[in-house]
Amino acid sequence: MPRYNIHTVERGTIQTPETVDLPDRDAVRGMAVQFASELLGACGGDIFEHDLEIRVVDDTGLMLFAITVAAIEAPAIPRR
Numbered sequence: 001m002p003r004y005n006i007h008t009v010e011r012g013t014i015q016t017p018e019t020v021d022l023p024d025r026d027a028v029r030g031m032a033v034q035f036a037s038e039l040l041g042a043c044g045g046d047i048f049e050h051d052l053e054i055r056v057v058d059d060t061g062l063m064l065f066a067i068t069v070a071a072i073e074a075p076a077i078p079r080r
Contacts, residue, residue, distance in 0.1 A: 002058065004028045006035060009053040017057070025064060032056050036067045047071045 002024065005017040022028045036054050040047060052069040 002028075004059070004064075005057045006032060007055040007057060008039070009055065011050040028056055029065070032065075032067055036069065040069065048073055 001021045003019060003021050005019050006028075007017045008015040020028070020031065022031060032054055036052070039052060039054075043052075047069065048071045051071075054067045056064045056066070058064055
């Protein structure tokens with residue numbers, strides 16, 4: 001079964017990767033989306049303070065894809 005490394009980049013810092021064994025790229029894509037969703041849920045409104053990126057790398061070191069989340073507050077909206 002292929003092995004994938006899931007790298008999380010928060011505030012410009014690459015976290016220790018999580019290694020998973022999944023049957024194919026479709027499976028790792030689904031897992032990465034679920035992982036991103038869980039991270040967003042955990043950070044709440046704090047996502048406006050920094051960006052978040054999840055990079056999926058195969059066992060040869062090739063980056064397969066990335067999920068990038070950036071929350072941008074419009075300057076026209078008054079701050080509370």
